[in-house]
Amino acid sequence: MSDLTRLSAAELASRIHSREVSAVEVAQAHLDRIGSVDGAVHAFLHVASEAALASAALVDDSLAAGTAPASPLAGVPLALKDVFTTADMPTTAGSRILEGWRPPYDATVTSRLRAAGVTILGKTNMDEFAMGSSTEYSAYGVTHNPWDATRVPGGSGGGSAAALAAFEAPLAIGTDTGGSIRQPAAFTGTVGVKPTYGGVSRYGLIACASSLDQGGPCARTVLDAALLHEVIGGHDPLDSTSIDSPVPSVVAAAKQGADGDLSGLRVGVVRELTGEGYQPGVQASFDAALRQLEKLGAEVVEVSCPHFEYGLAAYYLILPSEVSSNLARFDAMRYGLRVSEGASAEAVMAATREAGFGPEVKRRIILGTYALSSGYYDAYYGQAQKVRTLISRDFTAAFAQADVLVSPTTPTTAFPIGDKVDDPLAMYLNDLATIPTNLAGTAAMSVPSGLADGLPVGLQIMAPALGEAVMYRVAAAYEAGREALVAPEMTR
Amino acid sequence: MSAAITRDEVAHLARLARLAVTDAELDVFAGQLDVILGSVARVGEVAADDIPPTSHAVPLENVFRADELRPGLTQEQALSGAPASEDGRFRVPRILGEEA
Numbered sequence: 278m279s280d281l282t283r284l285s286a287a288e289l290a291s292r293i294h295s296r297e298v299s300a301v302e303v304a305q306a307h308l309d310r311i312g313s314v315d316g317a318v319h320a321f322l323h324v325a326s327e328a329a330l331a332s333a334a335l336v337d338d339s340l341a342a343g344t345a346p347a348s349p350l351a352g353v354p355l356a357l358k359d360v361f362t363t364a365d366m367p368t369t370a371g372s373r374i375l376e377g378w379r380p381p382y383d384a385t386v387t388s389r390l391r392a393a394g395v396t397i398l399g400k401t402n403m404d405e406f407a408m409g410s411s412t413e414y415s416a417y418g419v420t421h422n423p424w425d426a427t428r429v430p431g432g433s434g435g436g437s438a439a440a441l442a443a444f445e446a447p448l449a450i451g452t453d454t455g456g457s458i459r460q461p462a463a464f465t466g467t468v469g470v471k472p473t474y475g476g477v478s479r480y481g482l483i484a485c486a487s488s489l490d491q492g493g494p495c496a497r498t499v500l501d502a503a504l505l506h507e508v509i510g511g512h513d514p515l516d517s518t519s520i521d522s523p524v525p526s527v528v529a530a531a532k533q534g535a536d537g538d539l540s541g542l543r544v545g546v547v548r549e550l551t552g553e554g555y556q557p558g559v560q561a562s563f564d565a566a567l568r569q570l571e572k573l574g575a576e577v578v579e580v581s582c583p584h585f586e587y588g589l590a591a592y593y594l595i596l597p598s599e600v601s602s603n604l605a606r607f608d609a610m611r612y613g614l615r616v617s618e619g620a621s622a623e624a625v626m627a628a629t630r631e632a633g634f635g636p637e638v639k640r641r642i643i644l645g646t647y648a649l650s651s652g653y654y655d656a657y658y659g660q661a662q663k664v665r666t667l668i669s670r671d672f673t674a675a676f677a678q679a680d681v682l683v684s685p686t687t688p689t690t691a692f693p694i695g696d697k698v699d700d701p702l703a704m705y706l707n708d709l710a711t712i713p714t715n716l717a718g719t720a721a722m723s724v725p726s727g728l729a730d731g732l733p734v735g736l737q738i739m740a741p742a743l744g745e746a747v748m749y750r751v752a753a754a755y756e757a758g759r760e761a762l763v764a765p766e767m768t769r
Numbered sequence: 770m771s772a773a774i775t776r777d778e779v780a781h782l783a784r785l786a787r788l789a790v791t792d793a794e795l796d797v798f799a800g801q802l803d804v805i806l807g808s809v810a811r812v813g814e815v816a817a818d819d820i821p822p823t824s825h826a827v828p829l830e831n832v833f834r835a836d837e838l839r840p841g842l843t844q845e846q847a848l849s850g851a852p853a854s855e856d857g858r859f860r861v862p863r864i865l866g867e868e869a
Contacts, residue, residue, distance in 0.1 A: 609852060
């Protein structure tokens with residue numbers, strides 16, 4: 278195994294740009310690593326070896342010609358969640374209904390990565406249409422947690438997080454609708470950021486729930502996540518919900534934070550996101566993190582967000598409602614799977630959707646169809662939207678008392694494969710602490726906070742909308758005083 | 770307590786959503802959806818009569834852009850993923866029929 282796969286993206290970029298090592302060597306080292314471990318991890322659905330090496334060669338040629346690197350991450354490899362369209366690779370969103378589909382265009386995130394000279398290694402596994410918390414709902418097999426192959430890596434972005442933890446890539450992209458970046462980051466001991474809603478373009482991101490979906494950076498260090506955040510973030514005219522203001526200066530904030538001085542900052546502990554329901558080891562890790570933040574000079578205060586306890590219920594009405602509408606586009610007519618040729622259009626649609634969607638997707642479509650039905654709309658969807666308002670107000674009040682809020686990212690560490698796959702409600706509880714941020718459209722991230730019984734635990738740091746800079750600063754300060762978590766070497 | 774949702778209702782919703790679910794799936798889904806609905810009905814406990822609903826976290830309206838020509842997909846690209854096409858068009862199954 279090559280040492281290059283152990284380096285951070287920032288370190289790789291520095292060596293590539295000083296031509297100490299070529300981008301092609303770096304790409305090849307990661308492709309070799311994928312070749313040797315991905316049989317056991319199954320982080321990738323598609324590995325684009327040729328395209329990756331060609332892209333890296335272009336970076337090398339350009340540097341050899343004396344041209345400045347296209348971005349601070351030019352030549353650094355990345356694993357892309359298979360929910361972003363890529364014109365040169367299949368895009369499945371983890372679903373049978375899109376098996377073999379080649380999109381006719383690139384997502385904005387994809388094209389920004391290409392323009393930045395980032396080497397896209399391939400597409401990563403995920404729960405079908407990003408619905409799930411374990412990657413077990415992928416139509417293409419489960420991803421294994423590099424820390425313990427019998428456990429899930431989290432989800433829906435389990436493939437991206439596992440690729441980082443297994444040193445198959447130093448950078449990855451995820452999407453976070455209710456925790457799909459942060460929960461896998463917590464389960465794999467990596468860093469995952471859910472930017473402010475509208476901070477990263479959704480153009481070419483296959484929709485789960487449009488008012489909640491947000492792409493974001495995943496990495497093994499806070500600085501690497503910040504570097505990637507600045508590459509993919511920013512206004513996009515092709516996404517009318519993208520925010521038309523500059524990307525927060527997260528790289529500078531991460532560098533500032535690495536000094537380890539948080540004096541003058543107030544950190545709010547959300548009372549409703551601790552205690553009962555949280556695994557003792559997770560709670561202990563969180564308590565230790567609070568002590569460390571205090572040691573760095575931060576003032577820790579307790580805040581209350583009384584409506585957060587209704588977040589899960591509101592989310593599982595709003596999300597399925599949007600899903601039932603968004604997934605109507607898979608109608609067997611224009612692209613994707615079509616079965617039972619010859620019958621009426623309606624019969625073909627129903628048969629195709631039955632064959633192409635997995636059980637969790639069907640459950641959520643039916644649930645959403647119900648919540649939007651006349652007679653139930655006010656009691657379910659309408660009421661959930663009001664709760665959403667109250668959760669946003671809770672955040673506003675809490676951010677008046679603290680610069681950032683913190684909680685454990687997840688109530689437990691990674692659970693065994695198969696444990697919750699037939700119990701949807703138990704699966705949903707994974708997202709208890711991450712969902713409020715999506716409902717409010719604010720920013721949050723997960724950073725490793727140690728181990729509980731040998732498995733990684735995540736610390737969630739939440740910030741107001743467009744408040745990413747302070748969040749990265751706190752995360753970098755916290756990270757600076759800790760040893761990096763390294764998954765034990767996989768044995769098969 | 771009676772079920773929040775019956776097997777027949779689930780079958781009806783599946784038809785509305787164009788999902789040809791099997792009998793076995795109906796049995797499983799009806800029970801699971803009943804449990805889920807029982808849980809999410811908690812939103813009703815919140816007194817929110819005078820609270821405005823939020824459909825979108827970032828309030829935006831009427832986002833305009835200049836009406837400028839920009840490259841789009843060619844007909845060939847747009848049809849590239851079609852299950853069936855003919856003469857540069859999507860070929861679809863019969864839409865109108867006796868059993869409509």
